Structures are given as C-alpha cells and as structure tokens.
Amino acid sequence: MDEDLQTIISFLETVHPYDSLSQDERARVARSFGYRTFPAGRTIYAAGSTLDGLFLIHEGAVEIIDTLGDIVSLLGPRNSFGERGLMRDGLAATTARATQDTVVLLLPVTEFRRLFDEEAAFRRFFQRGRVAEARVAEITTQKVGDLMTRGPITVPHDLSVREAARLMRDRHVSCLGVTEAGRFAGLVTTRDLTNRVLAEGLSADVPVTQIMTRDPVTLAPTALGSDVLHQMLERRIGHLPVIEGGTLVGIVTQTDLTRYQAVSSAQFVRDAAMAETVGQLAAITARIPRLVAQLVGAHHAHEVVTRLTTDIADTVTRRLIALAERDLGPAPVPYLWLACGSQGRQEQSSVSDQDNCMILDDAATPDDMTYFAALARCVSDGLDACGYVYCPGDMMATNPRWCQPLSVWREYFTGWINRPDPTAQMLASVMFDLRPIDGDTSLFQTLQQETLEKASHNTIFVAHMVANSLKHAPPLGLLRGIATIRSGEHKNHIDMKHNGVVPVTDLGRVYALLGRLGAVNTRARLEAAEAAGVISPSGARDLIDAYDLIARTRLEHQARQIRQGQKPNNYLSLSDLSDFERSHLRDAFVVVRTMQSSVGHSRGAMS
Template sequence: MSPTDLTVLPVGQLMTRDPVTCSPDTPIQSAAELMADHQISSICVVDPDGFRGLVTVRDMNAKVIAHGVDPAGPVSAVMTVDRTTLPPSALGLDVLHMMMERRIGHVPIVDAGRLVGIVTQTDLTRFQALSSADLVRRVVEASDVPAMARVTAEIPTLLAQLVGTGTRHEVITRLITDIADTVTRCLLKRAEDELGAPPVPYLWLACGSQGRQEQTGVSDQDNCLILSDDVTDADMPYFAKLAQIVSDGLHACGYVYCPGDMMATNTRWCQPLRVWRGYFDGWIAKPSPEAQMLASVMFDLRPIGGDEDLFADLQADTLAKAARNSIFVAHMTANSLKHAPPLGVFNRLPRGPLDMKHNGVVPVVDLGRLYALQGQVLPVNTRARIEAAIATGALSKTGGADLLDAYDLIATTRLRHQARQIRVGQGPDNDLLPATLSGFERSHLRDAFVVVKTMQSAIGSGKGALG
C-alpha cells in the first residue's frame, strides 16, 4: 500500500475541520464576502438544527450573476439543499467516487445531522501531493531559511497522513528523519556559501532520535562536529560560525535547541578527531554517571554531512574497546535500566498519562544500544540493533522476536497518539492517557510493557544474551 493511498484513509482523517459556515438567512453578498476573505470556493449553511446546505462559487456564478438573483437576498435562495454528504467513517475512495459520479468538487462530512468537516478537490490534491519526497524537494529548492521552515511546518500533517494509511512506525520515522537530514545538509551548504570553503575537512553528525532515524512529531536537535586533526586554533572561529548558522537554521525549522546543549555550537562538541578519541577512551576507562550518559548519547551518532572518513574508524574502535571493558559494560547495563515501563502493582497501567517517550520507547532504545555494544554491531537504529543482536547471538530469537513485537506496538501507539492530536489541531506530545485507548488496546500495550520489563530484568540479572 502506498504511504499516500487516500483511497483507504478514513474521511475523518482527510477532511478540513471547522469549515467556514453561515446561517440560511445570511445575505448572499455577505456569504460571498466570507468566501473571498477566507479564499475558499464554498461555504456550508447551518442552523441550530444542523447542516442545511452548501453554496459554491459555481452557484454564485450560475444563480446570482447569470440569472440575476438579488445579492441582498438570503443565501438559502441559492444554496444546494439536497447535497449528498458522507459520514466521518467513509473512506477517501467514497469521496472520489461521489465526486466523479455527481461531478462535484465539495463533499460535506456530516455526523448525526451535524456538520463536522468538508472534503474538497483541493484537499485531495494536497493529500496526494504531500509526501516526504515532495518535502525534501521543496526544502532543497527553498530560497531561504523561512521558506524551509514553511516546508517543515507540514511535517506533522505528513506524520498524521502516514499513520492514517497504516504505514509502519519505522518507515514513518525514517521518512521524517530524512527530511531533517536534508534540512541539515542544505544549511551546511548555505553556511559554506556564506563563510567560504572550510579550512580543513569536517563531519557533521546527529545523535539522539535523528541519529537513530527515529524522529516523530516532537524533536529537538542533537548534533556535533568532528574536525580533521589538521585544524588550528585560527580555524576554529570558522567552525563556530558554521555551527551557529546550522543550529539557528534548524531551530527556525522546528528542530529546537537541545535543552542539554548537546549541539555543535557548544565548543565541547566541536573538536578535532583526536579529542573525540580522548572523549570516548576516557568515558570507557572511567565510567562515571556523566560518562555513561554521554556515551549513551554518542553511541547513537550518525554522519549527516562532510567527510565520513573522520568517523568510520572511531566508531568501530570505540565499540571494540567498550565491549572489552567489563566494568564499562556493567555501568552501561545499569544505566539502561533507569527508564522503566509505566507499570504499577501487578503490572497494571496507571490512570494518569503515560510518557510514551521516556517510559515507552526509551527503555527499548536503551536495550537496543546495550545489545549493539555487546555484539559490536554498527547500526544505530533501534529496530536494526535488535535484529542485529538476534543475528549475532547477543539476543535469543525468541526473546528478540518478543522485544521487536513489543517495541512495534509501543512505537505505533505513540505515533497514533500524536496523529490524533495533530488531526484536531493540537501540538503533538508524548503524554498518552490510557482512557483514550480501547480495553483491547490497553491490554496489549500492557503486555508490551511487561515484555520490556522482563527483558530489563534479564539484562539486570546477567541473562540478557539469553533473552
């Protein structure tokens, strides 16, 4: 199924909510002015009892202009009363068929007599045109940062659309992350165009959810710069300016500044390769709480733009050194257990909001990172790490299959929650109320959390490799 296959999408996820309306006694001219002010081609007519009809630009032309209906008269005189409507449960395919059969361009969505939305040909065209590839193209073609920001502002709509068409969670987050990667590379190019060619090779890397290719509708920026060891003190101002240009641009495009200052604008994270090697060696040799936290973040590094040779050996060498240090592995194991699934007494879900990030996906992310360390596997994506852990024997096939299923359910539930918020005009977040789920959904989500909790217990007892 295509990620933009509107034929299987429920109309409730496709329609424009809160359409412009007027009462039946509104003067025709006033209705026309409303349409012009809102730049729309139709207006819905409602009264206290519900939906009454629809007036389109075609109605205005045919009845007012062509046949001389008085513009001061009520809009009910020119509205189409017997307009066929659809319920929110209808599919996009139903809208297409109705438009083709009746040669219309507007379909009101009515639920129990009440107008809840409208679908127009423009909505269908916009839906079919909106894709991650389209957003990537428009980011590349953007003339300036504000133009790029207007494109990235459409990412929540894309997320809701992809969720609505049943696209798998790892595909959705990959597509959304691809847009962030493109934005970053375009900003790097703009920085070089402004500052001139870099004095030495460099590599811009992402960590966090962008590094793992797991971005959703809520993402800040986490990044760093690795510079060639040929860099001099005189070169550093260039990279400070480059980092500021890119970071400011990302912030303007909705990837807000990292609250923990894990950004290339922080001089600590804009250093030559030899310094980065020292960072990792120090964290592994002396695994303090800060070292564990930083190592966890940095194990998710992924090159975005620049000279990737600066990272290849560093990643492989660090994994090998870390895996050989049993004390470091023990500390990383303890660190991976800090985020627990949201289960209470008798493994019950709490009544209050579930943090689907820190208590939902993060426990699995931490487990995946630990399995990658044990198996010395290079992927940074969580699902890929679990699959690689199964392949290398760091995780049993049975335990791995259970963990993958649990992760898929948790991550999908999180995205569905964000998509529901986006569709009603809310900003997406990670706080899910269990009461918004069906009993069936709550039961399966609880089971998924129990799987994660069991895997954490196995890791904590030293049986993690057995799953």
C-alpha cells in the same frame, strides 16, 4: 530561445525526476515535449487504448478511473500519468479524464523509453509502481475524518451574497456552510457565485439561501475515501460536507484529495533540497505533523513512518549547511556534521528538539574555529526556526565542546570509557547514537569502530552502561497491571516515550555495545543483535514484537492528536484504549521488563 521551449524548461526544473537531469539533457527533453489541451470533462485516453506517450500535467486537474468505473486518483500540476501502460504493453490500464480545463505536456514513447534506459534517476522514479498503487489504496481506504479539512466556515442563512464572497476571498476558501436555526442547511461555493449570481444577473444583496445548494449530499467522518470518490464522480461535485450529529465538522474537496496524494516524504525532501531560505524550509517542516498522521492512518509500520520523517530532517539539515556555506564560503578544513538522539537513530516521530555535533579534521587551527562556530550557529538557528528547537541540554554543535577536531573526540570517548561516572554514562549513551549527516564521513568511520572495540572490552564500562539502561522502566504496577502517572498535568496517563520506547532504545544500545554492532536504529540493533547471537532468537523476536506494538501505539496516539488539531505529545490515557489493546500493551511492557531483568543479571555477572 523559443518562448514556449523556455517555458517548458523552466517548468521541468520544478518537476522530479526532470530536475535531476543535466541542463543540456533537460533542454533536449523539453524539445521533445508537445502541448495538448483538454476541456473539462474530456477523456484524455480510455482504458485499453494505445498510449502516445507519458502525460505531465502543466495546468488543471485529471481523474484516473479504473476499469470498474471507480476513481483511483485525482492528479494536479506536476503529476505524471500513463507510465504504467508504457512500462508494460503500451496500452492504457486506466482511463484519464480532465476535471478542469487542462493543459498537459506529452513526452513521446520513444523519448520516455530512452530516458528510462539511460537515466538512473528517471528509471528509479518510474519504477515506483508498487508505491503508486499503495497510495491509490491509501486514499480509497482512508476514513473521511482523516481526509477532510476541519473547522469549516459557516455563515447564517441571511448573510448577503456580497458578504459571502468577501469572506471566501479573505479566508481563501472555495465554499461556506450555511446554517438555519443553528443546524447545517446547505452549501455555497465559488461556482455558485459564478453560475447563479453573475451569470443570472442577481443582485449581490440577495441572501445566500437563494443561491446555495440546499441539503447537499453529505458523508459521516467514518465513511471511506472511496465513498468520497464515488459521490464526486457520480454527482459531478467538487465539495462534500462531512456531518456528525447534525453539525458540519468538515469539508472534503477535490483539492483536498489532490493535496493528500501530493503529501509524501519524497515531495518534502525535494522541496527542502530546493529551498533558498530558512523561511521556505520552515514552511515545509510545518507540514510534517500532517504527513505523520497520514502515514499512520495508512497503516505504515512505525519504523517506516519515523524513517521517512527523519529523512526530511536530514535533508533540511543538509540544506541549511549548504546555505550557510554559500554565505560563509567553503570550510577551511574537512568536517562532518552528525546527528544524535532520535534523528541519529532515524526515529523521529515528528518535529522535535535538535541534537548534533561536528567532528573537524585535525588540521583545524584555532583561527578556523571562528568559521565553524559561525557555521554551527547558522545551521542551529535554522533548525530552531524550522521547529527543531534548541536542545535543553545544549548537545549542539554551537557548544564549543561538541565542535572539536577528531583527536579531541577520541580523547572524549576514551575518557568516558575509562572513567564511567554518571555524566560519562549519559554522554556516552547520547554519543553512541551518532550518525553522519553531511561532510567527510571518514572522520567518523574509524572513530566509531575504535570506540566500540574499546568499550566492549571494558567490563566495568559495560556494567555501568547496563545499569544506565535500567533507569527507565516500563509502566507496570502491582500484579503486572499498567501503572499511570499519579499526579500533575499528566495524571492517569502513560509516558509512552520515557516509559515506553526509551527502555527498548536503551536495551538496543547495550546490545550494540556488547556485539560491537555499528547499527544505530533501535529496531536494526535488535535484529543485528539476534543475528550476532547477542540475544536468543526467541528473546529477540519477543522484544521486537513488543517494541513494534509500543512504538505503533505511541504514533497512533500522536496521529489522533494531530487530526484533532492538537500538538502531539507522548502522554497516553488508558481510556483511549480498548480492553483488548490495554491487555496487549501490558504484555509488551512485561516482555521489556523481562529483557531488562535478563540484562541486569548479566551485569551482576560482570561485576
């Protein structure tokens, strides 16, 4: 096979949606691609010109410029461009220009349209126009404080060029801040080392002040992403220092902007699906907090953020199962891996502990249990290595109690319903949030429906579940003010999990039980409960609005912590909120308390 053709095929195997094509189809597509090279600064095409095809970056970087001259996107390897024009009238809607020496692959128009018509995955990928446009809007409206790389490295003004170069090499950075008398004075970059030292034949012993850019253009953390793009375009620079109070607090580079646009849940899912080791999966999940902060900063709804985050956990779990089966061999009987807790409800705000179980086909023998114990251990250990730590309550498939044939699971649920003691209530609450992740879903479908039917008709069990849902109360004090934690490490804070979202989660579970609703996600349960008449339209809308505010406030708090380099938690200080925000949060808590009282009265009527 031609070496260039094999290079293209190997590259396409790492690029979505080409990686979803069959091997023969991918080889055919590879033959239709052509190479084009563009030096830095060269226009690839101008707005209004006829497009020759779809461009795919192999090496280098490309900036996309709108008709007003504003940069709307900075693209790197594996990014495509030109599809919007191809899907409309064949004319370029924007201008594309190489910012570095760039190599692109060009897919001819006819081949693009054939793939668009014949390949569903290809069509879905390039029909994401609204999403792409939204991401452009995201970067231009983001605060610089959310885009910048924090903790920039600074050096004294008398440091030698040689030592500066070594520091940049060892710390894997492309620039250093230079200080004089403790204040930011200038910037030195790897390009300065090339253009001002090597090219000019300067000694490596000269101080960095001799080659640095003194008093470079800077921005404040409160500036917008559009300010960064405009400055980089106008001044043709690749690094922008971020200054606050005369101190260098961050750097924004073209790489940061490219990386920002590359951070998407789809990219995480794709990378996780292709991972070959637990270490590779752990490297992916380590980036989830940054994704959460970015999604929150772009003002996505809380249910979108948590759904996208959970999708990554699901993919990681499925990949770990596949890797385990690769090592252990195929399962002896059909089985189903399920998640419960926040992953089951698709409400993960970041990496959290794991809650899972397995349902096995009733044909499983005692000897088969050895295989499933090994499978559970491989997956659970892998999840722990990826940051989904072991469940403190041992609600995991590694616990033999939670790795059983379907008939045993039926006995579990029947026993909890018929004998609703406190332990049964707790277990039922967890298990009502089960959601299939991988395997034979038929093992769960009938079990779920059977359980909902039995449970909803047992008024004593329902009453106990209602009582259990009232154990977590919103943080309301006297006169309906917001009550904070009185002592300990989190004194004067609100627990936005156990006193914020959990009370609504518990209510949603009760409504699903009362209405025999199959939804597991809290917001979906509330909407389904309204549609089924379990709660009134006005009560449902009030509770959904309250839940949205509480969940969004929690996510915004965690995103702030992530941006500040802290580990996110659920403890919010009222001092972080304005009077306006506190007032609305208090109103949301009042709504939750009111709905709890309503459910409590229903419980009294049952008993």
